[in-house]
Amino acid sequence: MQQQFPNRPFRTHGGAPVPHHKNTWSEPSAVMPPPERVVIPMQQHIGAPCKPVVKKGDHVYVGQVIGDNDAFVCAPIHASVSGTVSAVTKVLLTGGQTTEAIVIDSDGQMEHDPSIAPPPPVTNKKELAETARKSGLVGLGGAGFPAHVKLNVPEGKSIDTLIINVAECEPYVTSDHREALENGRNVLEGIYKVKEILDVHRVLIAVEDNKPDVIAKLTEIADDPQKDPKDEVRVLTLKSRYPQGAEKVLVQACTGRKVAPGQLPADVGCLVMNIASVSFLASYMRTGMPLTLKRVTIDGSAVKSPKNVIVPIGTPIKDVVAFCGGYKAEPRKILMGGPMMGIAITSDELPILKQNNAILAFDEAEARQYATTDCIRCGRCVAACPMELMPTKLEKAVEKKDVDALLSLDIMTCMECGCCAFSCPAGRRLVQAIRLGKSYVRKAGKK
Amino acid sequence: MEKFIVSSSPHFNGKKTTQNIMLDVIIGLTPAMVASVVIFGIRAAVVILTCIAACVASEYICRRVMKRPQTVGDLSCVVTGILLALNLPVTINPLMAVFGSVAAIVVIKQMFGGIGQNFVNPALTARIILMNSFPAPMTHWTDAFDYGAGADAVTTATPLSGMMYVNSPNSAPDYMQLLWGTHGGCLGETCALAIILGGVYLIIRKVISPVIPVTYLATVAVFSAVLGRDPLFDLLAGGLMLGAFFMATDYTTSPLYWKARIVFAVGCGVLTVLIREFGSLPEGVSYSIVLMNIVTPLIERYVRPRAFGKPKEKKGRGAA
Numbered sequence A: 001m002q003q004q005f006p007n008r009p010f011r012t013h014g015g016a017p018v019p020h021h022k023n024t025w026s027e028p029s030a031v032m033p034p035p036e037r038v039v040i041p042m043q044q045h046i047g048a049p050c051k052p053v054v055k056k057g058d059h060v061y062v063g064q065v066i067g068d069n070d071a072f073v074c075a076p077i078h079a080s081v082s083g084t085v086s087a088v089t090k091v092l093l094t095g096g097q098t099t100e101a102i103v104i105d106s107d108g109q110m111e112h113d114p115s116i117a118p119p120p121p122v123t124n125k126k127e128l129a130e131t132a133r134k135s136g137l138v139g140l141g142g143a144g145f146p147a148h149v150k151l152n153v154p155e156g157k158s159i160d161t162l163i164i165n166v167a168e169c170e171p172y173v174t175s176d177h178r179e180a181l182e183n184g185r186n187v188l189e190g191i192y193k194v195k196e197i198l199d200v201h202r203v204l205i206a207v208e209d210n211k212p213d214v215i216a217k218l219t220e221i222a223d224d225p226q227k228d229p230k231d232e233v234r235v236l237t238l239k240s241r242y243p244q245g246a247e248k249v250l251v252q253a254c255t256g257r258k259v260a261p262g263q264l265p266a267d268v269g270c271l272v273m274n275i276a277s278v279s280f281l282a283s284y285m286r287t288g289m290p291l292t293l294k295r296v297t298i299d300g301s302a303v304k305s306p307k308n309v310i311v312p313i314g315t316p317i318k319d320v321v322a323f324c325g326g327y328k329a330e331p332r333k334i335l336m337g338g339p340m341m342g343i344a345i346t347s348d349e350l351p352i353l354k355q356n357n358a359i360l361a362f363d364e365a366e367a368r369q370y371a372t373t374d375c376i377r378c379g380r381c382v383a384a385c386p387m388e389l390m391p392t393k394l395e396k397a398v399e400k401k402d403v404d405a406l407l408s409l410d411i412m413t414c415m416e417c418g419c420c421a422f423s424c425p426a427g428r429r430l431v432q433a434i435r436l437g438k439s440y441v442r443k444a445g446k447k
Numbered sequence B: 001m002e003k004f005i006v007s008s009s010p011h012f013n014g015k016k017t018t019q020n021i022m023l024d025v026i027i028g029l030t031p032a033m034v035a036s037v038v039i040f041g042i043r044a045a046v047v048i049l050t051c052i053a054a055c056v057a058s059e060y061i062c063r064r065v066m067k068r069p070q071t072v073g074d075l076s077c078v079v080t081g082i083l084l085a086l087n088l089p090v091t092i093n094p095l096m097a098v099f100g101s102v103a104a105i106v107v108i109k110q111m112f113g114g115i116g117q118n119f120v121n122p123a124l125t126a127r128i129i130l131m132n133s134f135p136a137p138m139t140h141w142t143d144a145f146d147y148g149a150g151a152d153a154v155t156t157a158t159p160l161s162g163m164m165y166v167n168s169p170n171s172a173p174d175y176m177q178l179l180w181g182t183h184g185g186c187l188g189e190t191c192a193l194a195i196i197l198g199g200v201y202l203i204i205r206k207v208i209s210p211v212i213p214v215t216y217l218a219t220v221a222v223f224s225a226v227l228g229r230d231p232l233f234d235l236l237a238g239g240l241m242l243g244a245f246f247m248a249t250d251y252t253t254s255p256l257y258w259k260a261r262i263v264f265a266v267g268c269g270v271l272t273v274l275i276r277e278f279g280s281l282p283e284g285v286s287y288s289i290v291l292m293n294i295v296t297p298l299i300e301r302y303v304r305p306r307a308f309g310k311p312k313e314k315k316g317r318g319a320a
Helices: A125-134 A147-151 A175-198 A212-222 A247-255 A275-287 A317-323 A380-384 A391-399 A403-408 A419-423 A430-443 B018-040 B042-065 B076-086 B094-112 B122-133 B159-165 B175-180 B192-204 B211-226 B231-236 B240-247 B258-278 B285-302
Strands: A037-041 A065-068 A083-092 A098-106 A161-166 A203-208 A233-238 A270-274 A293-299 A307-312 A333-336 A343-345 A358-362
Touching: A037 A083, A065 A098, A125 A147, A125 A175, A125 A275, A147 A270, A161 A175, A161 A247, A161 A275, A175 A203, A175 A212, A175 A233, A175 A270, A175 A275, A175 A293, A203 A212, A203 A247, A212 A233, A247 A270, A270 A275, A293 A317, A307 A317, A317 A358, A380 A391, A380 A419, A391 A403, A391 A419, A391 A430, A403 A430, A419 A430, B018 B042, B018 B076, B018 B192, B018 B240, B042 B076, B042 B094, B076 B094, B076 B122, B076 B240, B094 B122, B122 B240, B122 B285, B175 B192, B175 B231, B192 B240, B211 B231, B211 B240, B211 B258, B231 B240, B240 B258, B240 B285, B258 B285
Parallel strands: A161 A203, A161 A270, A203 A233, A293 A358
Antiparallel strands: A037 A098, A083 A098, A293 A307, A333 A343, A333 A358
16 A cells, blocks of 8 residues: 655644753764662563562573563563672652562673573564563663563554654753764664554654754665665654654654554554654664663753763663763753753663653753732743643642533643643743643543 | 752753743833823823832832732833833822722732733723723823923824814824834833834734734724724824733743634734724724733633644544
């Protein structure tokens, strides 16, 4: 079946003109030497936490499975350094949940697990999902949704479009940008594989137009008459407007289709994969080395020399910052992720997780809280909401704890992208209020 | 080391604040203020300054008395003052201007909770209060460039009232005069050009969206033509330009969603022409906007955005 390729992106609603601050895109990623110790939490994905399969005193190799769970929505966790398990403790993660964590003292050797070998060639969907699970891959764009769940498209749903997410719309973050420049061929290899197995004939590599070098590079590689004789893999240039990279918005921009509340992109025939995920899948199929390293953007006004760093998963943030020259000013706010959706963390002892794409440390001036004044009903939040909600009305319903009103305003459709709060001239904490409202709705058990 | 600041995302905020939005509105109103001083002389400046001073003072005192955080700094009271002044004739007794300002800020704005809470536009409602309290001084118009005319001078007609009472078919309206504002009327309803200039500035600065002014003006033009009036005259005469760009677009009293704004602006346009054609008053802009302000919550209830990807609700019975 011949499919149409859009020449320009479809219209999306709202969004916000966030500043880009892409300071680190031009510098090659640095590879971090093995840290002294890593702390690997057993929950680095959406779904059931893993159970440790090693105990204190065990020797582990890089790539060895150290945590797993039989649950479907779960991805195994591997050791990222070789060394000795010094403790199995509990850590408090950013979501407020406590989870088990394995502490490994590195022996500095980075010895690979001798049993690591390239996986058998993948020939069908089932094997693809199985391979993805074994690799420990989760959505590397930030959500951390186990990749095999996504790739395991249920019967009855057919995927006609594969979207590769290189929008990277969050300010500061450039890890996907570097991935595209440094591993372009790998990315395409992964795309061809997924495309072949899932029998998809339309692949859109979606890049925001603030990354012309990525567009040029990927267009050049994607234009490969040998591997892609029918030209089914193309680059689509998106407008740089946050949040183009949010899954639902991206599907809309690429295909014009809208994913209904409670549905997945698969329901409208789309599969969205982050560029780093596809690239990793390709290298896993070649080498069999599971997900133990992650490229992370280290930036922010408190960091001395911002750059992208390839880090063993579980490395404490302060070690990574020290590798980037340490702090040049006292950090007052540290974010895991970008400034629009990232989480402010309480301590720089926390480890880098699989789905982290950035660590931002801000000094006093940038961390300062902005003032909140009364809502003037300007309607900017309504115009900015990509999900076409009315944030100010939601906020008022939250103040009244009116669950019925919250539901009639479709609070659960909110994806917390932050466009409303960014646009608000009164500096109202709209996203915070909506999060609270969601908890009221959950508590009321209505959804 | 001190603890890190932990707060909810987003950790960025845009550059717009209530204060710089209001500053932009003041800048947008500057051409109209300058034009009024040119047309009516220094006394126009006195009226404007009186209203601003009275509005700022009322807001300050009100917030002090109510023991609420001070909001004079957001400049919204200055905007109210200017708008009220632009709705007054130049010969107005300054005490009446002060009375109007106090009514606008204290009764209409602060008693309902301050900025963002009033359900009608303060400046317009104050004008209506003044119109009903002091009908004669409020409709005492002097000619353009007649700087010395006192309150006892012979009143001239505004183009709209002239059309209503004289209604002579021979005197075709002078459109250039309307555009430049060299005729009798309120401070701000004379020079259409200055107001359009300010309105375009606000649209470019993204302070207002063009939805309301464009819909409002288009509705007036179309409806006026339907009723056999002169659409161009209706557009340029009276307070329509000021109302469409600066009053109907008031954030607090107009709907949040653009489709609801269209309904709102169409309503304003229809009412304006209806009052001009059938009402006993020559001018209907203030009443039509205030009436539509009052139905804004109702419009918002029925016209609202459909959440992303949500299927259309089935109407009628049997809908799930």
